[in-house]
Amino acid sequence: MAEQEDRAARYDEVLADPRYQKLVQRRGRFTWTLSIIMLVAYFGYIALVAFDKSLLARPIGGDVTSLGIPVGVGLILLAILLTGLYVRRANRDYDPLVDALRRGDKE
């Protein structure tokens, strides 16, 4: 029981820490923005598949390659790019904040 009380006290401390609020706000804003970009891009693509198949089948310039190829491959690359962006930001900006909170450093 003592351990649980310790932890509850520890959580109350973190909750009152402005760095925690900063972390949650910043990370929340960034992750939801990235999630929405991914959702819009993917369901935009699915909407094209659903409603306008001919647009994706249209050849680019005089080539055989259709518009759907760069769009599709682009979506795969976008997924990888967004995960990379998040990991870079988290390593650089969020981890130091989390570490400070975990150690219980005073500001």
Add this chain to the structure above:
Amino acid sequence: MSGNANWPAIAIFAAFVALTLAITAWAARRTKTRADFYAAGGSVSGFRNGLAIAGDYMSAASFLGISSQIFGVGYDGLIYSIGFLVGWPLILFLMAERLRNLGKYTFADVASFRFAQAPVRSFAAVSTLAVVLFYLIAQMVGAGQLITTLFGLNYLSAVIIVGTLMTLYVLFGGMIATTWVQIIKAVLLLGCATTMAFAVLLQFGFSPEALFARAVEVKTQLAASTGLAADAAATKGHAIMGPGTFLTDPVSAISFGMALMFGTAGLPHILMRFFTVPNAKQARTSVLWATGWIGYFYILTFIIGFGAIVLVSNNPAWVDASGALRSNNMAAIHLAQAIGGNLFLGFVSAVAFATILAVVAGLTLSGASAVSHDLYATVIKKGRANAAEELRVSRITVVALALLAIALGVAFQKVNVAFMVSLAFALAASGNFPVLILSLFWKGCTTRGVVAGGTVGVLLALVLTILSKSIWVDILGSAKAIFPFMSPTIFSMPAAFLTIWLVSRFDNSPRAAVDREGYLHQRIRAETGIGAAGASHH
């Protein structure tokens, strides 16, 4: 080829089995505690876990199924691939680190974190078993068909070999052996696919345009040879460059897209991999590697499919007069023979078999953990089971699941593998995903809401699937499907979210107050990892 033993394939496969069994023996000595068995002691690095996730996720169904679909109809295969990939960023942004910070062995640890344990874990265990069983049937049937064609074995012995090997890996080596089997498989599969795509592109001077142009030419000639007029044949040839008949109505297209994207984020054997890393940072790193490898793999699959159109279509040994494959799903395998002769064919066949083993091992471990850690230890023993008993139950479940998988693999021999996989994704998107998202992000969420909503989602997805063409017409023989769309997710997933919200909103039980009050502390732990289970050290 069917019925003849393929010796290079058998030799290479035997080498793979020997290596993985040696690893299992080594892992068995290191598997002492529950943490070792369920989560490899939480000591897998982000890079290795990324490869293991890729190995857990890239199934033979995607390698053989998608490349064969591209071989048949072209562009549609890419729509599948994209759907299988886009769930990963969401897993990273919303779930991976939080799962690691809140859970220990199963995703139910996270879903039930602030709720009454027994009801939420019971739901999670049942829904895990449902997803695992459908996925397992798909893999067993795929394995049976593949091995019959490639190795000349009969279906039953093929299914028994898969069942036996996966039991050995999981029973003795637990998560440590499973992880290494998945890593080795990922490396082999990526190596194979890279070689094949490279060989295809080499023939076209590394110009995708030249590859596509030749593929359209081949398809046009095929269409013309069936008696079509020149312009009709050209239209048919060009059809492989755009979306075709795979998703005809808009509702099915969107529903199917939802199942693939959100289903990925609800697959229990995938979520379980986040408990094998030491901390949130490594969980994050593993998703980046996994997304990179899986995305790269799907781009390769696309090249391989088009390469098969060019290099496989003209060989009467492999295709009939209309250009359709004689043996289903074997486009990539024939391409391997066209590129590198019998030896490379043997290599690719062995890798395809290894691919199935890695996936079924992950599935079995996940199903066994749901039974032993969630149902037995928490619901039945109310948290008073000792670790040794829990491990024993887990191992018994592994054997039971393997026997069940063999029996179901035989019973469902004729089922469409792609359909079973999409059903598993639809169930995961309609049950586990809404439950996890709302328990992680909505303070008002309660025990009753989660259990009611998750159950509604899973049941609705199941019922609508039974009422759809795939079962109602094709299996039960009715004239017309009651549910007219291809995938249930567009209805079942929102129904789950809505039910969780409604039931939680009007839940005035004393437990609901506890559930809501628990949110703040859950969130602190999810965001910072303070109080999280650490890695166990040997």
